[in-house]
Each structure stands twice: as structure tokens, then as C-alpha cells.
Amino acid sequence: MREPLKIKGFAIFKGLLDQETQAELVGDLRRVAAIAPFVSPVTPSGKPMSVRMTSAGRLGWVTDRRGYRYQKQHPDGMEWPPIPAIALDVWQQVSGVDRTPDCCLVNYYGEGARMGMHQDKDEGSFDWPVVSLSLGDEGLFRMGNPERGGKTESLWLQSGDVVVMGGVARPAFHGVDRIRFGSSRLLPKGGRINLTLRVVA
Ligand SMILES: O=C(O)CCC(=O)C(=O)O
Numbered sequence: 001m002r003e004p005l006k007i008k009g010f011a012i013f014k015g016l017l018d019q020e021t022q023a024e025l026v027g028d029l030r031r032v033a034a035i036a037p038f039v040s041p042v043t044p045s046g047k048p049m050s051v052r053m054t055s056a057g058r059l060g061w062v063t064d065r066r067g068y069r070y071q072k073q074h075p076d077g078m079e080w081p082p083i084p085a086i087a088l089d090v091w092q093q094v095s096g097v098d099r100t101p102d103c104c105l106v107n108y109y110g111e112g113a114r115m116g117m118h119q120d121k122d123e124g125s126f127d128w129p130v131v132s133l134s135l136g137d138e139g140l141f142r143m144g145n146p147e148r149g150g151k152t153e154s155l156w157l158q159s160g161d162v163v164v165m166g167g168v169a170r171p172a173f174h175g176v177d178r179i180r181f182g183s184s185r186l187l188p189k190g191g192r193i194n195l196t197l198r199v200v201a
């Protein structure tokens with residue numbers, strides 16, 4: 001495996017997944033969404049998020065008026081489907097830890113969707129990395145600091161890229177400013193999918 005790019009402690013593996021594997025993973029995610037449909041979540045303050053979300057794994061990440069949290073069931077009551085083997089394989093290749101993730105959060109970015117700067121901090125511990133996989137349209141990923149504000153660096157993530165947020169980058173603020181809708185042909189209707197694999201302590 002090639003050495004990752006390192007930006008502010010974020011390790012970026014450009015093009016880790018080949019096209020065939022990306023297409024296979026999209027098929028797996030269709031099966032995930034057939035069991036646990038994408039929802040349009042709201043933040044605890046009631047603000048609609050522009051991304052749509054579902055999860056796979058023992059736990060799923062959800063947000064609504066009651067707060068941000070992990071839970072064992074989809075908002076509609078069903079258990080989350082298993083994490084696709086391809087995603088677990090990527091985790092094993094890049095995470096550097098000997099534990100399987102509990103959650104694979106699946107975000108879908110349609111035209112105009114974005115994600116504001118935030119920390120991933122509902123996991124109970126920053127000891128485990130978060131591994132992120134990008135599929136479909138390009139997304140402009142912004143990398144910040146463990147405190148809000150300060151200098152940031154941005155990078156376009158393309159289909160097949162993998163980012164590891166570990167060490168100093170684990171508590172760092174990050175977000176997706178915008179996507180280039182229609183820049184990839186992986187998803188017939190366009191858009192971007194991001195998977196994040198997380199250990200929930
Ligand atoms: O879409 C991305 O690349 C990042 C997603 C993210 O930060 C999250 O789901 O917490």
C-alpha cells in the first residue's frame with residue numbers, strides 16, 4: 001500500500017478502492033438502505049441537515065430533537081444491517097488497531113448538500129481512529145484543529161479515497177464545504193456517499 005498523504009494529522013489514502021470495488025460497495029449499500037432507509041435528520045436544535053443518513057453495524061448514529069447519539073435501532077425500529085465486508089476490509093488495512101468498528105455511518109450528499117465543521121465526539125473515547133471512505137462525486141473536505149477556529153486546510157476527496165482520523169486529527173474539527181455534483185459516474189443519479197467507521201466505546 002502506498003504511503004498516505006498527511007495533512008494536519010489526517011492520513012489520506014488517495015484511490016485506495018479501485019472502480020470495481022467501489023461499484024461492489026455501492027451495491028452493498030443499496031442492500032443496507034433497503035433494510036435501513038436513509039433519513040433526513042434534524043439537529044437537536046431542529047435544523048434540518050442537508051445530508052441524508054443511515055447506518056450499518058451494532059450501533060447507528062442518529063440525531064433528532066432528543067440529541068446526537070448512538071442507538072441499536074434505526075428511527076423506524078429495525079436493527080441496523082451488518083457492515084459491508086469491503087468496508088471492514090478497508091478498516092483492517094488502514095486503522096492500525098485490532099478491534100472491529102461498531103458503527104458504519106452512511107451519509108448521502110445530494111446536490112447542494114454539505115456538512116458544517118464539527119468534531120466526531122459521541123464515541124466516548126478519542127483512542128480509536130475514525131476511518132472515512134468516499135464514493136461518487138468529489139467533496140471538498142476541510143480539516144481544522146482540536147479547538148474550533150484557527151487555520152484549516154482543504155482537499156477534494158474523490159471516489160475511492162480513504163481518510164484516517166487518528167491521533168491529533170481524531171479530535172479535530174472537520175467538514176465538507178461542498179460537492180461537485182455530477183463529477184463522478186459511479187452513482188447513476190449523482191451525489192456523494194461517505195462512510196465513516198467508528199468504534200463506540
Ligand atoms: O463526508 C465526509 O467526508 C465527512 C463526514 C463526517 O465528518 C461525519 O459523518 O462525521
Ligand SMILES: [Fe+2]
Nearest residue numbers: 118119120174
Ligand atoms: Fe465527522
